[in-house]
Amino acid sequence: MAFLMPGDSCDLHVGLLAEMDHSIQTITPASVATIDREAMDAIRDTHRGVAKAMYSAQLIDEGAMRAWITSMGRRASIERVAHLMCELYLRARNIGLVSEPSLALPLSQLLLADALGMTPVHLNRVLKELRIAGAMSLQRGSLLITDPEKLVQIAGFDENYLHRRLRRAS
Template identity: 75%
Template sequence: MSIARARLYPARHDLIREGDRPGPVFIVLDGWACRYKILPNGARQVLAFLMPGDSCDLHVGLLAQMDHCIQTITPARVATIERGEMDAMMENHPNIARAMYISQLVDEGTMRAWITSMGRRTSTERVAHLMCELYLRARNIGLDIDGTLSLPLSQILLADALGMTAVHINRVLKDLRLQGAMALRRGNLEIIDPDMIVRIAGFGDGYLHRRLRLA
């Protein structure tokens, strides 16, 4: 894949918006992004966090319009692959096609885990589960340094992902820190006691599949 069409975008820039005609496939090269929806009352639900190496919208071109938005969280370098080029690449290179399909299946598995959290996990379990997921995904691509991960997610953004208020998530993060499980300070996530946070979250990494092959 050529990254000749890679472009640097500022933070909080919409790569594509709900209702837009589907465009190219996006590949995040550097930085963080997210999928989200805006409700009629203005509330936001974050649907997924995207890290370097993640791709977006392999098959959305089959639809008439986007049903969600994609926005950068930090300044991000994003490559685009036009739909026809991607189709030809997948047809002519079976290994690329297989890798893209696996990536999409892992995304779907992650979404199922998020739905389970929203529906059945307590607020503390929900926060712990997301922290486990983000840490392991980031570690797998080399983003952690000496057990600490730079996590560029505000408490408001985390609240929008977890269906909580910012006040509530602040309280849960404080409780997890006091228990000695993890600490989130000034944008840095430290997993203090991996066994404890895994136990609190009821975390199982099976749904991440190949994202954890190197971790």
């Protein structure tokens, strides 16, 4: 339902619930920082500004999930794939993770297919289709966008949806 990249945080507030309703996995070696419950409680209670910022972050995450739902419900599989690739590419670029011309994406087709709600076999064919169309190719853990415009057009990607802005402090 989501892919995290270096610097992303997740589940900052699970401490409030009795149990997790989902799980998180690393798919590469990773350094993971944790914040214990007491610390989070303290931050929330004593730093109103930070608390507010965390609320906002939460809302933005929710927006991303809504986008994901739309993707699943309304987009054909090839659009879904293209869209996710656009998103991952932009996010990676925003944190300086793209080593032009390609981006390291250590995702097995199995994983991707699952995330996108389709069969590995079908994903494979879709990737092939995108490759043949000359839009992008994903091979040996590396994403190469050969024709950005075409990819964006297939995906119906709107760059703006990643940039949810905050209301200026009143």
